[in-house]
Amino acid sequence: MQPPALSACSDSRADGTRFATSKAMALHADPLRTARAPPEPRPTLLDARHMQRGSSLVELMIGLMILAVLSSLAMPGVASLTRSYYLRSAADDVVYAASLARNQAAANRRAYGLFFEGLDGAGAGLKVRVHQGADTTCASTAPGGGALQMYQADWTIGNALNYPAIAIVAYAPGEMTNSAVWVCFKPDGRVLRADLSLPFSPPAGSLFGAGDIVVELQRVEANGLVVGNRLQVQIGYNGTARITFGRDTSKLQGAAQ
DSSP, X not given: OOOOOOOSSOEEOTTSOEEOXXXXXXXXXXXXXXXXXXXXXXXXXXXHHHHSOOOOHHHHHHHHHHHXXXXXXXXXXXXXXXXXXXXXXXXXXXXXXXXXXXXHHHHHTSOEEEEEEOOSSSTTEEEEEEEEOSXXXXXXXXXXXXXXXXXXXXXXXXXXXXXXXXXXXXXXXXXXXXXXXXXXXXXXXXXXXXXXXXXXXXXXXXXXXXXXEEEEEEEEOTTSOEEEEEEEEEEOTTSOEEEEOSOOGXXXXXXOO
């Protein structure tokens, strides 16, 4: 006996329930409903550019206003930074001049003179020079006496490099104002008064060592007005030079403010 034929679209369970088989569903499926839709094309770079929204005039004006406000806030800081840069450069020149005189005196076994112009307050600004002496005496470093100029740094108003002017606004000891007095570096490392071949006067206080020299620098405008921060250059009796700040030079003997 042959088994009864099964229906193409149904199947029977023992409990009499019927369910559609996967084969029958596949046979009767609607091909339009099961067909996979083609993928949507990706936008190209040209399409992306077209999708970008342009800035309006109002947005552009707002951006310019914000930029102007930020620039105005930054300008004072930039000006102060510029003044500090040139002030530090002038102080570095003084340190370099002192170091040059000290090293060359020891190497060449000759005296070297260090000259400051502009010790009369703001004036026309600072000028520092180094002269090589003919021998070991301080007198041989005098200008016009056969001494050879080795170095010059010009920070006066209207200098050749068109740098802002830097002035000596304070100094110690007081005898440095005498035109016959300049700094003499001896081959043995000592720093002396050139006119007496003796150490400079000791300070009245304890801020600096005996025989030290101090010059205080500040930016000076074309009208003679000094502005900005101050820096001090200290030259020790042993010839070493360094930059300091914040010390009250008015407490030193002969210091001028």
